[in-house]
Amino acid sequence: MPVINLLETPLRELNAKLHNLPQGSNETAFEVVNPRGSHAVAVGVDAPLTIDVRGSVGYYCAGMNDGGTITVHGSAGPGVAENMMSGTVVIEGDASQYAGATGRGGLLVIKGNAASRCGISMKGIDIVVGGNIGHMSAFMGQSGNLVVLGDAGDALGDSLYEARLFVRGSVKSLGSDCIEKEMRPEHLGLLRGLLDKAGMDARPEEFKRYGSARKLYNFNIDNAEAY
């Protein structure tokens, strides 16, 4: 397996190598060492590669991932897996703000905590967080699922569209137009599948479901204060 040492190899060379692999290449597994908080590690991967990053990364790691399986054996800075299309990104440690922002698909697993704005404007991504999430998470989330085994900060799901939010712990406050909803059998099944995929040991029955009250979809003068 090729090992790329970021102390020796420039970041652009790493990313160019990951982008330029010929289709059907047998070279599908990479290890990246000494990331030392570098920005944009393994962004724009568009092939079913397996990439293990040994250490902590800075901004935008695994952004726009389309089919890769990228694991960070450390923590991630702001914007990890931003706009992911498909594939899997796993953060063994914590993630900074706006993890999984605008993600269209794929699975983002954060084993530790995620900071503010986790899943902001999510559009189909599934995000599973083992710890807590910060304020304004899933703001304007359009679709996809956010699963939190710990607690959620202030203003969860503000101005939410159709993303589904599942939280096991406490929610400090719900944002505008976000409400607790009934957990029906199909939701328990969905959650079971997500927890299994993420390798998380938790019972779906322990979670509460939150979603949009659908009152802010269209402008209504009576809701002016909430916009």
Added chain:
Amino acid sequence: MCGIVGLFLKDKSLEPELGTLLSDMLVTLTDRGPDSAGIAIYGSADRGLAKLTVQSAAPQRDFPKIKETLSAAGIPVASLHLKDTHAVVAIAADKLDAARAALSAALPELRVMGAGEAMEIYKETGLPKDVVSRFSIRKMSGTHGIGHTRMATESAVTTLGAHPFSTGSDQCLVHNGSLSNHNNIRRELKRLGMSFETENDTEVAAAYLTAEMAKGKNLGQALTSALDDLDGFFTFVVGTRNGFGVLRDPIACKPAVMAETDRYVAFGSEYRALVNLPGIANARVWEPEPSTVYFWEH
């Protein structure tokens, strides 16, 4: 953007390395702001003496006159260290105000960067690597220090607009963000008799904390008040004679990472700034929470 760093040592054996560690942290963050850079170091303090750090755009003209100006005002100079555009003058602590007045009357183009028993401040326009080398920051030892590399938004790119800002004895502050109510607060603080050198928002934040601590609050209490009174975006790192504090606004969009071991507490705008610190692999690393006051004291 802007990049900020801070290092508060718990282990005395690291003190000779403070300048080097802090310089490396700051240089790493150069691409967050290449306009200007500055570092405040809390070094050794001599009993009864105060250090005044001054800057001049024409050091060869102004610095030879410092000693004679102060002597003429009846203020003996205990030591005078010249470093590029900065000079650190040590005088009796009770003569500090008189010395500032005498220097400002005789040498109007001399600017005071900061004053205190232990603190020295070095800041200039330019890249962090050049600023730390001009002032030989790497050779400095100390107990704690903070640094800043600037991408200017709120005021001009000048030496006085660079951080850290110091508005009280042994107090200084670096800031990533922008305040929206600084003009109001500046007016209120002026009414209390405080004076300002710049139009900069960060200077107001520093002066606000100085005013709060002058009421008898400790650093933690002053930072708590700041959450109520300062509006805008901020991640602050603050130094006092024996303390080190961190505060983020409630929105917390300006990045921050902290690390703590038995030997130090460190702050960086990004984790990149912390990777060369001793024992970082086993440090507790976390993102400071919004609206939460963090402070440590010796």
